[in-house]
Amino acid sequence: MFPAPAVPDFPPGQSATTTGYFRYEDCTQDGRLIPLAIPPALGGLWREVLVHHPGARNALAQGVIPILTRLTLTSFDNPIRVDRPFQSTAGFLLAHDKQGDEISRLYMNVWAETRGAAGKLSRHVTPGEFATAGTIFAEHTFTRLMAPPDQRKVTRLAVDGYPEIPETRYAAPAPTTAAEPPDGATWTAELEPDSTDYVFTLDQTDSNQHVNSLVYVRLFLEAVNRRLAKEGQPLRVRSRAVDVAYRKPCFAGDRVRAHVRLFQGGAAGHVAGDDGKPRCYVRTILAP
DSSP states (O other): OOOOOOOOOOOTTSEEEEEEEOOGGGBOTTSOBOGGGSGGGGHHHIIIIITTOHHHHHHHHTTEEEEEEEEEEEEOSOOBOTTSEEEEEEEEEEEEEEETTEEEEEEEEEEEEEEEEBSOSOSSSOOOSEEEEEEEEEEEEEEETTSOGGGOBOOOOOSTTSOSSOSOBOOOOOGGGGGSOOTTOOBOSOOEEOSSOEEOOGGGBOTTSSBOHHHHHHHHHHHHHHHHHHHTOOOSOEEEEEEEEEOSOOOTTOEEEEEEEEETTEEEEEEEETTSOEEEEEEEEEEO
């Protein structure tokens, strides 16, 4: 689908396996998990591991927070039962990037896999064994969120429980790569703005005090659907994978517009504010 780092071997105390229940709207009519239903798999890691982890707690006490900067979601074709519990395994690994010989950024990278009981919703069919329904890679960049702009960058973790500089090197891709077609695909239509603006209210915000990260994906996919209809493309498709890179948050009252360009098997573009600058870059792979 879209490239993402391979799942590592998680150090002790940096992963968890949890269970939960799907919402009815999490699966398509044929039982396949939609990409937007995958991110809740990360919740178990935050609740069961990070809230107790000394490094995470001490960093938070100093105002050093891992902010979500990229999501790569992949949904598989295995049909799963929406009426049965799912199981998710999630873990994190700290990493650094360099610019020349200097540390440029520190990251908390998170991976998760969601598995569900195989089969479709039915009163007469016994659920099958657990099957992989979706995976997620979530890039988080450490920052001092409430500090003045020139003091927000974090290049050292001076807290107990975390290494000062994580050993793993992670070459973070540029955010604009989330507006490019995947390898081997070519553009089939030009970049065009959606037909309508989208205005955020409090309904689109969350407790992080800004518009929820998944809202951008929803509005972009809606714009993709309108573009497919306008171009006379097949509409019996679903988003099989989504890759989104975040540039700047939005707040209640902000107005944005999606810009969409089609490639073979999908679409890519960005969501821009009134100033024309992208708030995020998004791409999706579409399949029957």
